[in-house]
Amino acid sequence: xxxxxxxxxxxxxxxxxxxxxxxxxxxxxxxxxxxxxxxxxxxxxxxxxxxxxxxxxxxxxxxxxxxxxxxxxxxxxxxxxxxxxxxxxxxxxxxxxxxxxxxxxxxxxxxxxxxxxxxxxxxxxxxxxxxxxxxxxxxxxxxxxxxxxxxxxxxxxxxxxxxxxxxxxxxxxxxxxxxxxxxxxxxxxxxxxxxxxxxxxxxxxxxxxxxxxxxxxxxxxxxxxxxxxxxxxxxxxxxxxxxxxxxxxxxxxxxxxxxxxxxxxxxxxxxxxxxxxxxxxxxxxxxxxxxxxxxxxxxxxxxxxxxxxxxx
Amino acid sequence: xxxxxxxxxxxxxxxxxxxxxxxxxxxxxxxxxxxxxxxxxxxxxxxxxxxxxxxxxxxxxxxxxxxxxxxxxxxxxxxxxxxxxxxxxxxxxxxxxxxxxxxxxxxxxxxxxxxxxxxxxxxxxxxxxxxxxxxxxxxxxxxxxxxxxxxxxxxxxxxxxxxxxxxxxxxxxxxxxxxxxxxxxxxxxxxxxxxxxxxxxxxxxxxxxxxxxxxxxxxxxxxxxxxxxxxxxxxxxxxxxxxxxxxxxxxxxxxxxxxxxxxxxxxxxxxxxxxxxxxxxxxxxxxxxxxxxxxxxxxxxxxxxxxxxxxxxxxxxxxxxxxxxxxxxxxxxxxxxxxxxxxxxxxxxxxxxxxxxxxxxxxxxxxxxxxxxx
Numbered sequence: 001x002x003x004x005x006x007x008x009x010x011x012x013x014x015x016x017x018x019x020x021x022x023x024x025x026x027x028x029x030x031x032x033x034x035x036x037x038x039x040x041x042x043x044x045x046x047x048x049x050x051x052x053x054x055x056x057x058x059x060x061x062x063x064x065x066x067x068x069x070x071x072x073x074x075x076x077x078x079x080x081x082x083x084x085x086x087x088x089x090x091x092x093x094x095x096x097x098x099x100x101x102x103x104x105x106x107x108x109x110x111x112x113x114x115x116x117x118x119x120x121x122x123x124x125x126x127x128x129x130x131x132x133x134x135x136x137x138x139x140x141x142x143x144x145x146x147x148x149x150x151x152x153x154x155x156x157x158x159x160x161x162x163x164x165x166x167x168x169x170x171x172x173x174x175x176x177x178x179x180x181x182x183x184x185x186x187x188x189x190x191x192x193x194x195x196x197x198x199x200x201x202x203x204x205x206x207x208x209x210x211x212x213x214x215x216x217x218x219x220x221x222x223x224x225x226x227x228x229x230x231x232x233x234x235x236x237x238x239x240x241x242x243x244x245x246x247x248x249x250x251x252x253x254x255x256x257x258x259x260x261x262x263x264x265x266x267x268x269x270x271x272x273x274x275x276x277x278x279x280x281x282x283x284x285x286x287x288x289x290x291x292x293x294x295x296x297x298x299x300x301x302x303x304x305x306x307x308x309x310x311x312x
Numbered sequence: 313x314x315x316x317x318x319x320x321x322x323x324x325x326x327x328x329x330x331x332x333x334x335x336x337x338x339x340x341x342x343x344x345x346x347x348x349x350x351x352x353x354x355x356x357x358x359x360x361x362x363x364x365x366x367x368x369x370x371x372x373x374x375x376x377x378x379x380x381x382x383x384x385x386x387x388x389x390x391x392x393x394x395x396x397x398x399x400x401x402x403x404x405x406x407x408x409x410x411x412x413x414x415x416x417x418x419x420x421x422x423x424x425x426x427x428x429x430x431x432x433x434x435x436x437x438x439x440x441x442x443x444x445x446x447x448x449x450x451x452x453x454x455x456x457x458x459x460x461x462x463x464x465x466x467x468x469x470x471x472x473x474x475x476x477x478x479x480x481x482x483x484x485x486x487x488x489x490x491x492x493x494x495x496x497x498x499x500x501x502x503x504x505x506x507x508x509x510x511x512x513x514x515x516x517x518x519x520x521x522x523x524x525x526x527x528x529x530x531x532x533x534x535x536x537x538x539x540x541x542x543x544x545x546x547x548x549x550x551x552x553x554x555x556x557x558x559x560x561x562x563x564x565x566x567x568x569x570x571x572x573x574x575x576x577x578x579x580x581x582x583x584x585x586x587x588x589x590x591x592x593x594x595x596x597x598x599x600x601x602x603x604x605x606x607x608x609x610x611x612x613x614x615x616x617x618x619x620x621x622x623x624x625x626x627x628x629x630x631x632x633x634x635x636x637x638x639x640x641x642x643x644x645x646x647x648x649x650x651x652x653x654x655x656x657x658x659x660x661x662x663x664x665x666x667x668x669x670x671x672x673x674x675x676x677x678x679x680x681x682x683x684x685x686x
Contacts, residue, residue: 013533125581219526223526228525271520272534272538273686274681278492
């Protein structure tokens with residue numbers, strides 16, 4: 001029993017499963033991270049993922065091309081992010097409240113639009129929707145071990161990896177990234193230094209909507225090939241939790257997002273085993289969230305106590 | 313700034329107005345089916361539709377009955393889209409439809425929501441009710457103004473298990489069950505029983521969700537890694553992920569649930585349809601139409617106060633025997649399945665049922681883990 005669990009843990013397939021499951025969580029986590037870095041909270045990641053997932057599929061149905069559908073999904077994701085910017089910066093509403101509002105009606109509104117187009121409330125199965133596929137890279141796929149990881153992933157997984165690198169360069173190696181992080185660290189100081197804080201924050205929200213929409217479309221356009229009610233199922237929240245754990249550190253962010261994916265993969269093994277109480281299976285990734293948030297707060301506390309870091 | 317506020321305010325006012333007019337128009341829109349004033353009116357109270365479960369099967373049947381020119385109009389009311397099982401929500405909905413005695417029949421059910429139905433039965437003794445799926449009857453017995461049916465899911469699982477055992481080449485099959493509870497396990501009690509009897513190994517997975525499609529896909533991949541080549545999904549929307557995973561493997565069959573899922577995907581997603589060998593049907597539509605007929609010709613009154621299982625004999629449950637199934641199964645396999653159907657229907661084979669177990673917590677794990685692969 002226990003041995004069978006261990007034997008399925010240290011396999012290539014387990015690693016591949018975790019890598020596949022990590023993509024949407026990574027997208028969600030950078031969506032939360034980029035706004036937090038600029039000093040504005042976006043807790044609507046989950047809902048933007050839902051809208052993106054649906055818009056991508058409906059767009060691909062309307063245009064007959066998966067890539068054009070992807071563009072439409074991105075436009076919708078950025079549009080929702082701009083809505084947050086409009087309400088929070090122009091009308092002065094609390095971004096948390098806007099996020100709660102969006103998250104509350106996202107699922108129902110998505111079903112409403114789905115119903116308008118298809119007349120069904122569950123899935124987009126009745127539509128002809130071209131979707132994105134996997135990519136096999138010649139030569140690389142023949143490399144032992146790494147070949148399986150580097151080749152044969154979904155298109156949007158590669159997009160995710162490339163964007164992670166670009167984002168890193170943008171945030172830490174360019175003046176724009178410095179300014180963005182300055183807004184998050186101390187917006188008053190940034191203002192004094194002549195940075196247009198509001199513009200930077202709107203920019204970060206746009207990026208956030210872009211990444212979150214990609215996360216949603218990974219699920220609908222790339223992995224499952226249709227939109228299904230409630231398909232985001234809390235992965236946006238895992239991204240937000242990963243951002244919470246990261247404490248503003250990029251490496252920690254990516255690591256924690258990947259750890260959540262690993263725990264989701266654990267839950268798959270547990271869901272088929274007899275020794276683990278099945279009722280707890282669905283809670284496994286969230287236990288991981290709880291555990292790591294606690295650990296990271298303790299570490300942060302200790303660091304501040306030692307005086308190594310200024311209190312934010 | 314000010315302008316935008318004014319604009320928003322007027323937009324809100326407009327929305328409110330639109331909302332009001334929409335509310336007034338709704339009842340008229342509901343009985344569009346072309347029925348007469350004196351026609352029979354039926355209200356169907358479902359928590360939600362669109363989850364690809366038997367709620368959808370029932371809702372589709374309700375729409376069909378409504379559209380036919382038969383003097384019956386059916387109104388579907390989605391009471392609880394969030395699935396909160398909030399008592400005030402449900403009792404209000406029952407009050408709405410029962411108070412005026414406007415409807416000839418009020419339909420509701422399912423193990424999560426049937427408690428509210430029984431309360432309404434007590435509150436409105438003159439109203440006729442139909443419980444389309446009971447699992448726990450009230451202690452006082454079947455209400456005198458309600459006809460309760462349930463689905464011999466244990467028998468259905470037994471047939472699916474028989475078919476899986478015939479079709480597998482690897483000797484291992486699998487089932488994905490959305491949640492681990494007594495009502496859901498009724499689906500698979502007969503399934504694991506027949507597989508253990510035949511010495512076929514099976515993987516059982518409880519992902520703990522009905523919506524998380526991506527997880528469903530990976531759960532299925534893990535099953536296929538363990539050698540399962542006939543996989544049954546009993547997991548609502550999460551099942552879409554199961555079908556997707558099966559469609560990626562040429563030598564893996566998927567078995568659908570509740571409605572004929574081959575037909576559901578045949579036109580737009582042939583790669584999915586082509587992996588669905590057949591579906592385990594729960595014919596809530598057949599029973600609903602029968603009930604509508606009985607209400608119309610006045611024989612429904614004889615059914616009140618009764619609880620019945622719609623099994624194989626009544627065509628309450630069974631396999632979807634579409635062309636694709638016929639083309640991909642041999643005469644021999646179909647004969648075995650037909651034989652099993654007959655044996656179960658006649659009671660020659662005794663199928664174990666989780667809802668009838670004296671000590672579920674002890675008996676069920678024993679049955680479940682008899683020949684299970686981890």
